[in-house]
Amino acid sequence: MPHIPTAGDRTPWRASVLTLFPEMFPGPLRFSLVGQALEAGLWSLALHQIRDCGIGRHRAVDDTPTGGGAGMVMRADVLAAAIDQARSVVPDLPLIYMSPRGAPFTQARARALSEGPGVMLLAGRFEGIDERVIEGRGIEEISIGDYVLSGGELAAMTLLDACVRLIPGVLGAADSLTHESFEGGLLEYPQYTKPREWEGRATPEVLLSGDHARIAAWRRAEAERITRERRPDLLARKTKT
Template identity: 75%
Template sequence: MPHIATSDGRQPWRATVLTLFPDMFPGPLGVSLAGQALEAGIWTLSTVFLREFGLGRHRAVDDTPAGGGAGMVMRADVLAAAIDHARAAEPDAPLIYLSPRGEPFNQHIARELSSGPGVLLLAGRFEGVDERVIEGRAMREISIGDYVLSGGELPAMVLIDACVRLLPGVIGAAESLGEESFEQGLLEYPQYTKPRDWEGRPIPEVLLSGDHKKIAEWRRAAALRLTAERRPDLAAPAGRSPQARAKDKR
């Protein structure tokens, strides 16, 4: 079935989640900016209930791990049937398995995915999924951090939210996106607002000066300092370390 275009003629960005818990969606994706964009048709969200592809009277989707061990593993045949069903409707969307062993999710990947037609996301459960379906369906594995959750639904929401806010028309002041953390290989500079003095902590005077050049320089230096202190692992856009770039501003 053809997808309905947005009011400006663009096709909506489409997120499809393969999950055992479709009732978890849209969840937080249905409120705030993502929810408003969903209602406006800038993006769409659908779920595929994995249990519908399960086997036997109980619609089983898992079985004991080969070689023994604790827990259960999601079956390759069940997942492949669900994936093939989803791909028939979204043949061009990348297939992603949310996995602790995947490549670390970052702003660069969010921009890459948001510029495409959408995503097919497999939210795993139990001890994981049969390796053969990962290989057989050429899944890309992505992790949102070095920790383990009960399932892939929350990581799917994180990935979707990070992509949706980058879509045209979602954030009113689009220019602000370029100043956020990670957009230039740096953490974002500190932000302040009223009151001018709070509990003896004043807003830095330069931010009240009205001198836009000095304000830009202060913000750049602050971003470099914070990045050097907190995330020295981040790649500097100019090919130099954040520490070296911070020294230039001293």
């Protein structure tokens, strides 16, 4: 098992999540190496119940959309109070709202966030949140894909997993991160292991050659081929930069 650094090795990366369902966390983040890193104190997770700042006896957090329409919208005053309360504890974290209309989440953004002090995430529900709190609290919107979920909690977990695994020491060998999909603007090359032949399908001979230069060239060519076939937009983006 790789060494997981403890909190004494470095300042923990901080994750702060505002949600109506804090019991959903840490969820899948408590398993495997990311979970071990959480237990070791390499990163921390603070949960803030938005309803604690709700209005009235029933702690209301939402209301009908102004101008009419289906569903409910989370109130600006409630969310602002919850954000301000969370920021009183950790004022220096970038604030992100998980939203399908946000900028696409990328490996580059995950790496940038992982190199900072941490992140504060707002997991919305219902039809969304009042636009005024986005403007008033300088909230960045990020999307994990072109689809809609029931709430932002699963999206928040996705973002956290992508960031935490990049923290030095979480995955063990740092070199393992350099050949993954999206690193260097390409999808990852095909991977093989034992047995050498399976159901009539053989491992490419070049991988058995021991010639590291040939293997590196083959992997690079395969990464480019797969990216060209499956995600030509990545190649186009790579060409522009």
